[in-house]
Amino acid sequence: MLLKGECTAAVRLVYDLPSLRLVLGLSRERNCIEGRAGRLEAVVQLDIVSADVEESLLGEALASILLLKPVCIEGDKNVYDELLARYVARLFREEVSRLKRLFHKSYERLQVADIYPVVARMARLQRIYPWLRTVYGNALRRGDYYTWLRGVVQDVALHELGASGVWLPAKLVDSGPGQKLRLVQQLGGAPKVAQLLGNIASQVSLSLLQAIPQTLLIESISRKPHPLTRDPLLLVRLDAARIATKLIRFEDQLYAITGVKRLLRSVKLSRKGIIRSVRTVEAGGFRPAVVKRYIDITAVKWLAASIASLPLPRPRLRALARLNAEYYYNRLLEERGFNVPQPLLIDPRRRQAAYSYIEGVDLVAILQRESLPEPYREAGRLLARLHSSGVALWDANPSNFVYDGKRLYVVDLEQAREINGIQDAAWDVAVACYYSLLYAPHNGPERARMIASGYLEAGGNREVLLEAAKHKYMVPFLAAVPPNVLEKTRRVILAAASSGEN
């Protein structure tokens, strides 16, 4: 339905879309829409456009146009500037908080390009309104569009956030002022007003949709969107690793990073039937990386799954949360001087990540050579140092420590956490002591003694050992280890706590 008539607009924005010249007028009084082939003039009440900008009253059908650079602006430019500013500020709030859901804890280490929020919203909008694919695609292919967009974004959001530069920390956006005008509510304290507004609004958007040339629609549907709108995460980065793009296969990106051109062999690490989620990338004996796939914990990890229901520190079960925790604690520990692998490629959407390969053997493999290996004492020391820095591993099982002949690395941080009580620390000690009994019950109690004495030697708290010697920490292992061996090991921990022997 086209409404005709004389309308005065406070400001007129002229946009050159492919095969359509669109004039969008913002009026303080009324709406009128006039169209003929190749040209559409819509004068729309400022209140309606505002409500679309703030709360998607028209499904952002009008707001989506504002993301383009007008070819000319006639009238009161301030009205336009203020409107655009509010839209962009909203996109910052919404798009960046979406990232928070994808990156969980690692969000703290995330940076976004200044234009990310706008591009991310373009990606979303062009899925709803297919003609925007061509329109946005054309814009994003022009250098002057970025100059314009960057100007808008810097003026608006970064002013508020007090940040400058192209990359800004995501958490800064999050803590930025989040004023939320409830426009529809304001106008429609009386629901009738809101309804009236809704009616007019739907007429406006209907007319707009009718005016979109068929050629533009057809072209858009057959065309691939611009890469940035196909994957806006190209505009997001972590402090120390690449984020995988969904435009290229994970393996291909990893080859580009590690320099190993072709994956010659991928070895799935497994030991004694315990399923591992890690593969090594290998070429001619050279191992640049391990690739870890995160799947939601079900029965695969019997220990984690069973402990989830016991009165013990809880494991994280969700794949995405574990992937993000692993990256977050890997970086935290590296900064605090612990030995950890280097993260290479993080892919939260496909739930996998690549880390540098540590040339060495894990503490379980060492057990195959000798049953009282010295690195077990070092594991005790390492746990004490971790605990003094406020971090617990939760999964301190010996396969998660890799020894390179000199240093002991922690390789599995998906369950790591800030210590929130003595239980977290005690559980680490208990797991370190009891877990190896699964592989080698022989000399198990002596290994526990090494761990406990290493723990005290490096300043570990005696109370933690006392706590770890409680029966409840032994319970999860009863299914797999003979009770007498467990009990003997438990007493060793208790004795170490009481006597402080080394």
Ligand SMILES: Nc1ncnc2c1ncn2[C@@H]1O[C@H](COP(=O)(O)OP(=O)(O)O)[C@@H](O)[C@H]1O
């Ligand atoms: N960066 C690494 N370098 C060398 N070996 C590793 C690395 N990461 C893991 N591993 C080996 O793979 C095994 C499984 O990896 P881990 O991260 O512990 O996954 P899972 O969740 O399956 O326990 C480890 O026990 C260790 O032996």
Ligand SMILES: [Mg+2]
């Ligand atoms: Mg592990």
